[in-house]
Amino acid sequence: MPSSVPASLNGWWCDTNTEYAFVGFSYEVTACQSSSQLKSDFANIRKKFHGRYVRMYGACDRDGFYDDVVEAAWQAGIGVHALIWFGFDGGEIWKTRRDSLVNSLSSNPKAPFVTRVVQFGSEPMYDSVLNVQDLASQVTQLKAKLAPLGIPVTISELAYGYQKNNGAEPVMEAIDMIDAHILPFFAQDASTAAASWPIVTRDIEWFVSNGHGKKIYLSQNGWPSLSYPGVEPNSPLAVADVQNEKDYYNLLDSMCNYFKSLPAGGIGWFAHIYSDTQEPGYGIYGTDGKLKFPFKPQTSC
Structure with a gap:
């Protein structure tokens, strides 16, 4: 990063047409990680895995x-897909979170230079937190x-x-880019991760x-290594274990040329999620701080 904040975003971001294959990690923040933890993790994502973004x-x-x-993203040289989190309990706290984020983005001179996009909710339509027209209106107002x-x-x-x-056409029209969730473990016809490619492409082709x-980015994208209440398959054949989590990411990595071939410069995918300490079973790192399996996905092909 430069020694001082640039005066303009002109020419700052890489063209999204160059972004496909592995682009980074989802990173769960309910623990309110310390500044030093954020700096350490973001630097690791950038240096060890060549991640472009943290979602x-x-x-x-x-x-x-x-x-x-x-600040952690600035020091690491990494971009952020920010999120306005609705949660699962209803209520109006999302409005406070929206306003807080806008204030931070407006007052911190470094924020526009690391914030690649703001996601207005994670699965807001699946959870029916707002109707389509209201969600589209909120996206437009935030834009x-x-x-x-x-x-x-985006959402x-x-x-x-x-x-x-x-199809939620008003929302699709309103958003600037598509952050898509690909979670084949939960499909009615799921079995093993190695056999999940038809499920993955079914949703990708819809988008x-x-x-x-x-x-398009696959923002929430993975296969859990364990099942528990709230993370339960809808198919009796779906298997949650470390081998299947590994197989899923190996499958995505083996399809680099497919991701590269898709419109708008291809599709970039995130791994959900950075560590099991953030969300059990989904992490690339286990609760012991060690990689659960070798993970070196391609960032280009």
Whole structure:
């Protein structure tokens, strides 16, 4: 990163047409990680795995937390897919989180230079937290607030979240890019990760066909290594263990040329999630701080 904050975003970000294959990790922040922890993890994502981005997941409502995220990302030379988290309990706290994030993005001079996009919710349509028209309106309003900062807006959502709302065309039109959830473990026809490619491409092809040519990232994307209440398969054949988690990422990595071939410069995928300390079973790192399996995915091919 430069020694001082640039005056403009012109020419700052890589063209999204160059972004495909592995791009980074989802990173769960309910623990409200310390500034030093964020700096250590983000630097590791950049240096060890060559990640371009960290995709926020969950929420930390500590004052100044996103400023800590910005500083850690700045020091690591990594971008952030920020998130306004609705949670699972209803209520209006998302409005406070939205306003807090906008304030941080507006007041921190480094924020626009690490915040690649703001996600207005994670599976907001699947969870029915807002109706389609209201969600599209919120996205449009947020875009207007962030336009002077050059920060685009999206939502992070399952194909089914759109499909259950007849395609949710107002939302699809409103968002600037597509952050898609690909979680084949939960499919009705799931079995093993190694056999999940038809499930993966089924959802990808829906986004490609209905996404108006917009850039697509697989933002919440993985296969759990253990099953527990809330992370249970919908198929008796689906297997949650470390071997299947490993096989899933090996499968994605082996399909680099497929991801590269898709519209808008191809599809980039995140690994969900960085560590089992953040969300049990999904981490690349175990609770012991060690890699659960070798992980060196391609960032280009």
